[in-house]
Amino acid sequence: MQVKVYTDGGSRGNPGVAGSGSVVYGPDGETLAEVAYVVGQKSSNNVAEYHGLLRGLEAARDLGATSVEVYMDSELVVEQMSGRWKIKHPDMKELALVARGLAAGFSSVSYNWVPRAKNKKADELSNVAMDAAAKGAKPGVVGAAPSPGKQHVVAGPAHWSGTDAPRTRFVLLRHGQTEHSAAKLYSGSSDPALTDVGVEQAERAAQAVAAMGSIDAIVTSPQTRARQTAEACAAALGITVSEVETAEGFREMDYGDFEGLSRAECVERFGEEFDAWQASTSAAPPNGESLAALHRRVTRARLALQEKYEGGTVLVVTHMTPVKSVIRQALGVGAEAFKHIFLDLASVSVVEFYGDFGVVRCVNDVAHHR
Template sequence: MHVQMFCDGGSRGNPGVAGSGSVVYGPDGETLAEVAYVVGKKSSNNVAEYYGLIRGLEAAAELGATRVDVSMDSKLVVEQMTGRWKIKHPDMQKLAREARDLAKQFEKVTYAWVPRAKNKKADELSNVAMDAAAEDGTPRILEASTPSRRNSASDLATSAGASSAEEKAEFSRGKGTHQTASPSHWAGQDAPRTRFVLLRHGQTAHSAERRYSGTSDPELTEVGQAQARRAATTLATMGKVDVIVTSPQRRARQTAAACAEALGVPEDAIEVVEDFRELDFGAFEGLTRQEAQERDPDAFGAWEASASEKPPSGESLAQLHRRVTRARLMVQKAHEGKTVLVVTHMTPIKSVIRQALGTGAETFRHIFLDLASVSVVEFYGDFGVVRTFNDVAHHRQPAS
């Protein structure tokens, strides 16, 4: 099997907390494996980049690949692995030998430099690993990011039509209906399905006035409370919810409480996950878009133009995406195979949808979510599927 592998690594401090990311793509561009690896508390960028290469080659070997085309935005590692540049540092010499030993098991391995903009997913994974390294620098592969092993040479024959027992039963019950099969069937996935029902909170005074509302903590208006109740009533008809998770902010917690009542879940059983909070808009908090533009046109323009830029004293979309990815992985690990209702905000929901789609930061600009809207995303290991997006049917008034 001929695969493409993108890898990256980084260090905050150089040397500092370090992590690497690797992504392996199949012959048709499908994602076969994603690996986020914690390098340690005090390593350099180049060491982390080598670990991205090593962990990626390991994942490719585990998948049964015979040829690997490696792409990296590290000119140094690419030139050293091709033999065009000498390796002087002892740490790098050791890592290069390890990478070359791994490469020997394939029929062919090629190395190519790519600009950073074309290595976004590996960069994203390395940042997830660096976030984990800041908390615990023990070198390790983050569990939720290990290879899915789907479509590997050894299990293509057995897993192509596999799905969980629950999904098989659902399909059996649904014969003759709109169902054709589960996403796991068509994707050749046998990992358990973890379903995320994503509910945006109801209206607040800020949302009614179209103001940026991130760190501030407005409560639901009367309209927002009614929206939350309608959404909750609809959710109660959509099937079993095993867990309710909420952002710590009041508007989300109030919406989650309405859902708990409708679903018959004790309110004290709701899990609060800090990293599902809304984006920190910094100096633009509480302003309308026009007011923010007028207050600081240069900063506003830079922020709108790039996911890596942040408002003054605020948070970038890239930073939010990393923490929400971390939160989703944590919840998925804790409740694998369950249905989880996540009550949160516009931007975190966009992040989870982006994770399921496997797309870049431009996704944030091209999707929109209404107040108290419902979206449904499923993850089978690291493979994501969007099932429902921005459903607001429960807010439509019946015809008179």
């Protein structure tokens, strides 16, 4: 989804009480989110402008946007974020770094200057935030109601689902290319390493994950291709390999006698068994594992991580079918979901759980490979 984000920020006194405003518009010009944010009691206009940008990008991310056009009446921020002007002030350097991290989560972000007259809604919201700051409000999102019926605080899934359970986020990364995946062979219990292409894919994916923000733990399947990908992520995140956890529950499906074969070879050698496996999630390949059995063990593994890291963010480096299983859990749907989700090599998907309630944020993000 492509969105337009209009942002503004201001300070009464420069430095003084400061606030920012951000508005997200959808593809058809509809208002998707409005945010009024108290920056602080003694901040500058430029710092407030950056906070407006941050809140706008965060709102776009939370809405599931993939492409963002940013519009601001601050030429300074537009030129700095576009890379044409240097950033000298240490506070703005830090805020710009955070903004670039958020921007890396989208397929594209552009920065555009607009005159203040065309940025009235964001300006209005920034004044609402400054009014709140003048009354002693602490930094954070505030409510505002100049437009009846509009909600100016970006509400997340917990709000709309009526739960107060903490959010636990799972960043799900499929491993990079192996000889089996390159040859389009079933690869489950076997243990091929990454190819040179796979190593490069893992490194690009690791940089994308690092740009997403704080990761509380890295958990990997025990299989070599996943562990190699997890190690690339650890290096990008500044985490030692010894801190990477291994979880048996996230290993790939055991394809039994189908292992190492192409689909055509399975049909030729195991026609009846292959048809039965395709027709039912409870059927397993000869000497292998059923899809239903895999889903049960991945569910147990996910629940264990959610309990251990409740309220945190966990990077799980695993395989095609386990990632599909976690997405299915978040969607709360039946096994038919397995047939309708495809995941590219070294792709990133993001799901969240609020207690038993799941939300899918992103599926098969491969922007880092373009």
